[in-house]
Amino acid sequence: MSLSYKVFLHSYLAFNANSTLFYGDRDAILIDAPQLFSDCHRMVAEIIPMRRNLTHIYISHFHPDHHFSLSVLAHQFPEAKIVALPSVVKDIVFTSVDKVDMWSIDRFGNDIPSKTTIPMPLHEPRLELEGHELLFFDDWEGDSVNNSVVWVPSLKVACATDVAFHQCNVWTLESDVQRRVKWRADIKRLMDFDPRIVIPGHHDEPQLRILEEVHDDPSRTYTDCVDWSLKYLDVYEEAYTTAKNGTELVEGVNKYYGDVRPADFNIQWQTRLIFPRSAPEWLLPLPGPPGKIFLNPNGVFDGDPPKE
Numbered sequence: 377m378s379l380s381y382k383v384f385l386h387s388y389l390a391f392n393a394n395s396t397l398f399y400g401d402r403d404a405i406l407i408d409a410p411q412l413f414s415d416c417h418r419m420v421a422e423i424i425p426m427r428r429n430l431t432h433i434y435i436s437h438f439h440p441d442h443h444f445s446l447s448v449l450a451h452q453f454p455e456a457k458i459v460a461l462p463s464v465v466k467d468i469v470f471t472s473v474d475k476v477d478m479w480s481i482d483r484f485g486n487d488i489p490s491k492t493t494i495p496m497p498l499h500e501p502r503l504e505l506e507g508h509e510l511l512f513f514d515d516w517e518g519d520s521v522n523n524s525v526v527w528v529p530s531l532k533v534a535c536a537t538d539v540a541f542h543q544c545n546v547w548t549l550e551s552d553v554q555r556r557v558k559w560r561a562d563i564k565r566l567m568d569f570d571p572r573i574v575i576p577g578h579h580d581e582p583q584l585r586i587l588e589e590v591h592d593d594p595s596r597t598y599t600d601c602v603d604w605s606l607k608y609l610d611v612y613e614e615a616y617t618t619a620k621n622g623t624e625l626v627e628g629v630n631k632y633y634g635d636v637r638p639a640d641f642n643i644q645w646q647t648r649l650i651f652p653r654s655a656p657e658w659l660l661p662l663p664g665p666p667g668k669i670f671l672n673p674n675g676v677f678d679g680d681p682p683k684e
């Protein structure tokens with residue numbers, strides 16, 4: 377029996393992140409949990425009628441939009457083991473309090489936890505699902521340090537998690553010029569798996585439909601998020617390098633991606649960080665003071681420095 381997958385796309389408010397369920401006849405493994413309880417309840421309502429035994433929930437990296445709602449899943453699926461690679465468990469432990477503090481803002485109300493659920497470390501970077509392997513690889517540069525990628529050889533499906541996005545503004549806030557060099561190389565490295573399908577970590581509704589279609593039609597491939605993400609980073613790089621004020625930065629990116637609504641606030645926050653004085657007033661306010669938000673597991677900000 378071959379495996380199947382189902383992708384769950386989460387809300388605009390929760391960054392258009394996704395979760396992917398891999399399942400066989402009896403069992404299932406879920407990759408990532410959404411940021412918001414409300415998104416997680418919606419997803420759980422779809423998983424329950426599938427009548428699969430959820431054996432594991434795997435968390436790809438420390439960003440809250442991939443694990444904040446774990447308590448909802450733990451309550452509904454008490455037998456499922458919540459796991460991550462050891463480096464990711466460490467990252468989540470180190471960022472747990474900081475991220476809960478940072479996101480305790482009106483934007484999320486009581487839709488996020490007051491305390492995070494910490495995954496257990498995997499002893500080896502693989503899980504088995506009805507005789508098929510799911511393989512995990514950490515230390516990929518993406519929208520943060522230490523993303524991990526999931527590869528399912530029997531399906532030739534890669535979950536890029538936040539190494540690649542598609543039709544969703546890319547979270548550039550936690551990368552600087554140097555990090556984006558590694559990020560680009562890692563986006564390209566996704567193709568080394570020789571995948572039939574690369575599932576991006578964030579995308580829009582039409583991509584979800586495509587992911588459903590290619591699931592059902594083995595003659596099709598879908599790896600478009602690779603080139604899309606490279607292009608987005610090129611556009612951002614060009615705008616970042618040439619912009620002399622906030623308007624030029626946000627317009628430099630929106631010239632190409634102004635019609636991409638998912639996570640459109642990313643470039644607005646990015647602009648406020650880089651041009652704190654000349655950022656146009658209409659941009660969404662930052663969720664906290666610069667220097668205290670979007671920190672990595674070492675408590676350090678990895679993003680581009682302000683230009684003014």
Ligand SMILES: [Zn+2]
Pocket residue numbers: 391393439441442538577578
């Ligand atoms: Zn994410």
